[in-house]
Amino acid sequence: MRLSRYPVNTAKETPADAEVISHQLMLRAGLIRRLAAGIYTFLPMGLRAVRKVEKIIREEMDRAGAYEMLMPAVQPAELWQESARWEQYGPELLRFKDRHDREFVIGPTAEEVITDVARRELKSYRQLPVNFYQIQMKFRDEIRPRFGVMRGREFLMKDAYSFHADQESLAEGYAAMKTAYTRMFERMGLTFRAVRADTGSIGGSASEEFQVLADSGEDAIAVSDADDYAANLELAPTPVYDGKRPAATQSLATVPTPATKTIADVSKLLGVDATRCVKTLIVEGSDGGVVAMVIRGDHEMNAVKAQKVAGVASPLRMATAQRVLAGTGTEPGFLGPVGLKCRIVVDHAAAALADFVCGANARDAHLTGVNWGRDLPEPETADLRNVVAGDPSPSGQGKLAIRRGIEVGHIFQLGRKYSEAMQASVLDPAGKPLTPLMGCYGIGVTRVVAAAIEQNHDDKGIIWPDPIAPYTVLLVTLNHDRSEAVRNAADSLYAELGAAGIDVLYDDRDARPGVKFADAELLGIPHCVIIGDRGLAAGQLEYRHRRTGATGELPVNGLLDALRARLA
RNA sequence: CGGGGCGUGGCGCAGUCUGGUAGCGCAUCUGGUUUGGGACCAGAGGGUCGGAGGUUCAAAUCCUCUCGCCCCGACCA
Known part of the structure; x- marks a missing residue:
């Protein structure tokens, strides 16, 4: 993409109502714009990052054998009445009536819809286990939306639902999702932990949250310094009193x-x-x-x-x-x-x-x-208290440290809560009705983007991990309008990289170097190649790595190979 | 919902106390000079001062009501 024609506006000043870094940077870099409280438009540059995250999610869900589908965002009230969540959910559930006075909700999640799909489509135990997923807008009328896209009311979520004949199969499906999630977040280049969580109002047995570690995170988590034990602070058990205490030495x-x-x-x-x-x-x-x-x-x-x-x-x-x-x-x-x-x-x-x-x-x-x-x-x-840093880890290995995290994923073994309430059943080998066990697995796609920025930035701007960056390479020309040599060299390099399948953004604006460099840092494209008369005369281009700040010379001839070595 | 704060050009703000010609910086547009770290000069466009009602000769400014937004708290697959 040529930046001179790209609809993106960067800002030097931080908008007054943005509190957290990711929100500020997403606004300043022209990724998102607010439409109403907790409701945001993703502009082209921002959408690119969202799509990169989606792509990784799709690849790993597909690899795990799940089937993508697309369920409606608008759901009829009857379904929610069947599961009793019409009464239970409260004001967070956005309800409205259509012109015929029928009640609907904008889905905050899709257990009801998928269970309805299941009871219509699944007829035999032979069709189990099965896992359906979708990437769809959700709406939760949060009491207090904040932090931009990190805690918005409307947000893009990947939600998956699995159906199983027995607990063993559910446990297998759950484990497969845990593996898939781990692969996804690793591929996205994020530092995260799978954290034991409270099953909360959803119910069910096992449940783990995937938390991206960041100081600004809303959740406190206890992690062991010696193994991979991690638990929500609310859940981490403290050591049980062993009946031993020092002898009394003072009088009352x-x-x-x-x-x-x-x-x-x-x-x-x-x-x-x-x-x-x-x-x-x-x-x-x-x-x-x-x-x-x-x-x-x-x-x-x-x-x-x-x-x-x-x-x-x-x-x-x-x-x-x-x-x-x-x-x-x-x-x-x-x-x-x-x-x-x-x-x-x-x-x-x-x-x-x-x-x-x-x-x-x-x-x-x-x-x-x-x-x-x-x-x-x-x-x-x-056990009445929160664990504190230094408490022994419940895993028996090491001591606990308290970290902060942003919940980007949550996996549950739901059990039969919905399949029972909504009477979804298949025939078992004996021809008897069998109510399937369910698992559900969510990822906040738009929240992942914000969390990635929260975890990867400096005082100059965003530092995208390569796999989710809107563009991988940024080509910056100096003296663009007056140097034909620079323009010609840059144009052909742009075409060459594009033809090689690299996501390249080309800053061909007639702007001063300072402006271009500042925008390059704000936008956070991982690899930057600078084309100027000075280096060009020697057949050289300047390379800068956004994350490490490392610079180097690259040959004009053979740029593609030199870059590929760095993209890895 | 409770507590606090803010609404003035696209963004950041001053002006409100003490009523009297709506202002500054950034951004945008035009022309010129500049060009390896957010340039300079000259000019231009853009604001029902969130909205409604009231007081007044006169309201961004005072009064009443209302809407929106932000922060803290409770809440949160």
């Missing part, structure tokens, strides 16, 4: 701590490390009472884990100050497990403490030298 004492309500303040006032303090959080119980959660001072309570404790309300609700007073007789800020008048559940790490500090259940006072089993009963323990 009440100390005055006026207006000292936070762990940080208590720790400072008493000169005791937060790791030897304990905080007591009061949550609503499922029986109308309250439950006390005791956590080490430096730890954070994990809502997902806490609400799984029997007798605790789910979803988790913190008790109000009045409820705390009514349920425990003490006000927040000075709560402690000693003599507390409600059920107490203690985190494993807090249970392992000796000589610790906690609230005295009296205004302006704390207890020091507290010991389980002596000053209060041995605790009921549970």
Whole structure:
């Protein structure tokens, strides 16, 4: 493509409403434009990157034996009523009526449609297993769309659905998808982890997220430094209390701590490390009472884990100050497990403490030298906290580090939730109806593009990984309009590279070098070849690698071969 | 939905407090000079100041209502 004729506008200034780097760069590089909140147009340059991602996805899905199809974006309400998600999904599901007053949704996902396809098309167990996929626009009316295309309302998604006669087959299909996903993201040149995830509202057994690691990611994940263990922070288990703790060396004492309500303040006032303090959080119980959660001072309570404790309300609700007073007789800020008048559940790490500090259940006072089993009963323990960096990995190998990630893919073993609700069945070998097990596998295509930029950029602009770059090679002329030699050489090189099947962008604009170089860096095309009078006289071209900044000379004759060696 | 903020040419902003000829930079167009890191000179086009109503001799500016957008939170296959 000749840049002089290419409909792309770059901007020096960062749009005011773009928060994250990928959003800023996509706007500045002329990849996308906002149409409404969370709804974006992909301009030609941006679409190129999307298509590259799609191509890799298609190749790997096809390799895994899946069949591409295309389902409607607009889906009738009846299907959603059948699966009961019409009621369950809430306002995130965009609903509307057609001219005949019939209700429809714009699909946020397609389990209902594919299950409808399956019950019509699949008749025999002999047709299983089978995996269908599509790449289609989805719409989710997010409460707060943000970060440009990374968390938009309308987005392009690859969704796949598999059908199986038994659990073993489902597990195989799931494993095949995991392999395919791993290949895809590797091919895209992204640094990612497959992360154990909460199955959430979708239900089902196994589930893993594919997270692109980036500091700006919305999800916190715990990764082992010694093996490939990775789990969503919400899910990573902490070590179970082993019944061992240091012997008590201090005696129980009440100390005055006026207006000292936070762990940080208590720790400072008493000169005791937060790791030897304990905080007591009061949550609503499922029986109308309250439950006390005791956590080490430096730890954070994990809502997902806490609400799984029997007798605790789910979803988790913190008790109000009045409820705390009514349920425990003490006000927040000075709560402690000693003599507390409600059920107490203690985190494993807090249970392992000796000589610790906690609230005295009296205004302006704390207890020091507290010991389980002596000053209060041995605790009921549970995993209540988030893992922290340095905790041992649940895999048994190494220690955990906390990283941030962008969820670009998610694979599920769904089970029979939809096939049962929508009565999809095939005949088994005995001629009896068999309800197939399902798996579903998603990839946020447009989000992958944003995540790739989030992970690959510098202060000058985008640094595309070769496989998903809109163009692979950028040809830049200097002194374009006045030097016939440059123009002729560039024109023929452009034709040569194009004929060789290389995606080449040709900056043939009559612009100053600074403008061209700045745009080259902003656009982030991986390989840049500069054609100027100076080098041309010596039969040389200048080469620059966007990622490494490495420069070098390439011969005019034999550019193609020299480039190919670098494209690898 | 709760809290905070912002709507002024395509983009970034000033002007609003204290009412009085709509301005600056970038971008765009024309002509000229320039040409290896975002040039310079001269000129040009482009704005119902988000919208509606009100106060006033006069409203971007004050008042009321409304719409949109951004940030934080809750939420999130």
